[in-house]
Amino acid sequence: MKVLVPVKRVIDYNVKPRVKADGTGVDLANVKMSMNPFDEIAVEEAIRLKEKGVATEIVVVSIGVAKAQETLRTALAMGADRAILVQTDDEVEPLAVAKILKTIATEEAPGLVILGKQAIDDDANQTGQMLAALLGWGQGTFASKVEVSGETVAVTREVDGGLETVSLKLPAIVTTDLRLNEPRYASLPNIMKAKSKPLATKTPADLGVEIASRLKTLKVTEPPKRSAGIKVADVDELVARLKEMAI
């Protein structure tokens, strides 16, 4: 079984993002960029499936600027087999990403597509769900456990009330949550090998997908600074205050 894993190049989770002075977006000039942490978990899960003999090939896909090649190489160094870069300098919204992935999934015919539940830059949490709808495949989102047996996959999901397990017919879509696994460090020999693993570059046009934005960003601002809290003398005052604030 083939596993397809989309990975996104995002601002590193350790970096404190700065908003551009003109309010048009986040300043990315010379900022450290890394693989979206949820996608790392997705790559790790695919590698574990391969190590268990369930998966036979792992294909990673990234949609974005030429530099996203670095992110793909990171995935290859972790243990993915080959990579596809769909190169564009434009902003690509979740729906367009899902359409691109649909085309690739149709071509590659994977048994599973494992995505991060969301990317830490726009926190959209939409792509996996949209992809499932476009393909008409089952979806197990927010996975904390993934077990493939025969033609089905059991996905344990982290839902508000606790854990829920769904059983999906393959092929299926899985999106990862934080507790699914702990991604490995790439080993030195694998980093070296990654250099010679195949990486194909395409454009959205090659795939026949229109990526024009449907949303317009009006303004990007920093979140308001947290204001200082207040101290209350006793429980009565606390209750009074809470009532005042209509909580």
Add this chain to the structure above:
Amino acid sequence: MQVYDAPLRDMRFVLNELHADDGFGDIPALSEFTPDLTDAILEEAARFCRDVLLPINRSGDEEGCHLENGVVRTPAGFAQAYKQFAEGGWTALASDPEWGGQGLPEAVNKLVEEMICSSNLSFGLYPGLTHGATTAIEGHGSDALKQAYLPKMVSGQWSGTMCLTEPHCGTDLGLLRSRAVPQGDGSYKVTGSKIFISAGEHDLTENIIHLVLARLPDAPKGVKGISLFLVPKYLPKEDGTPGQSNGVACAAIEHKMGLKASATCQMNFDDSTGWLVGEPGKGMAAMFTMMNTERVSVGIQGLGVGEAAYQAAAWYAKDRIQGRALSGPKYPEQAADPIIVHPDVRRMLMTMRAYNEGCRALSAWVSRALDAEKHSPEPEVRQRASDFIALMTPVVKALFTDLAFDSANLAVQCYGGHGYIRESGVEQYARDARITMIYEGTNGVQALDLVGRKLGAHMGRYLRSFFHPVSAFIEENNVDGPMKPMVEALAKAFGALQLSTATVAQRALKDPEEAGAASADYLRLMGLVAMGYCFAKATKIAGLQLFFGSEDKRFYDAKIKTATFFFERILPQATASFLAIKAGKKSLMALEDDVF
């Protein structure tokens, strides 16, 4: 707080941009290591260091090592981290692919070493010594020894040590007493007591391979009578796995000022079976193969700690609010300004930063020479590289470690009273850095090596490998323009170095004590000139980048500002060194011994 993140941008700068024209580069054997690949390696190493090695640095310092019934236990987390480190292939980084190594250029390897030492100096010693031991075995061991030991040491499954020091001899190894008796089957029985043996015993690997200096029965007195032996903790069985124990015992571990998570062991060898590495009586030469790479690495250890200290101080200086800027409040919304506004705090931060960037630039140059010496197809380049390494090894070892201790000390000062308190994490840097000035040949001995052995070698040929590029740079760039003040300052310091060289050489001919009296100041002077040269080159490159509108304005702009600080506020120390050298030994030796 220990907050280290590898300075990847500066590392890429010294690796790919700064020394591109030094005549050591373009080595066909290393052409596969393109910047995108070395970037990926540095990034992953940085992540590993930050996430795995850094979190056990302070806890390892608090806990230290334990000796129970002859068995040494490293602090919590070390065995697990070592396992991950070896599994990740990091022990094999710079080793020869013939033995399972990755064959990475030294230029990359040294940067990774720096990161490891910044994150956890104690940890770094375990794989560091193993790597040193493999170079000695590779250079001087028999094929049988290489086959039996190198693959397991390179993979990190087994570790290595160097056993030189004995209670009565550290610097003066000619006094050493351990003995080795031939058994007629090619093996020897080694007996003796060694002290201060780093990684002599621990719980990270299934076997430990000691390289032991000892005397054969008929050996002459002094260093000429010393041979090198390989003595495993467990003798390998037929199938190569560790078998019977070999009479090697750890009698005690030292309680030290710092470097607490590295086990410093008193080792007893009692009729332990060993094999000769290299020829009888040539033990010092074989050991020096190891010592020379190790000395550069100890310099890097210093740089590593210096960088970590700087980062901790810079973080604190932005966080701690105390007092107001002399020019009036700069952060009026806060109760006080962060201490980074104060000129004296700036002085400390800039000094540390300039030391680290200067040392990193110089070590990158030396590392390129290490690669060229090994791999360059041209004999002339290999020779020049080898000359340059011989000259710079004592400078890198002593200068970097001296400056590292200064940096760690300044970091404590930046933290005020909190720096003196364990929880802050910075006093550990001062304690850890301190040993790097002592082991692997004290810094005093490094200075003697430079002045006594390296200056005059081959009629000054070693010196030329350094003086030629510096004078060519000065000549080429001493023109009107923004670089002029820097080039003039460099020329002045370089002039002082040339003059001092002549003075020392002349006086030493008549009186060897003059060489000894000048040595430490001479080494410092050469180090300052070497850093100055690197900073001037860096400024030129950065200036061009800014002129052509580089996207990375922040980095190049900071590089020029740091270089300017170095030239205006640190390089003037060259004059002080020059004057001290000029004064000669007289006042130094004047007081009678019994007056002390």
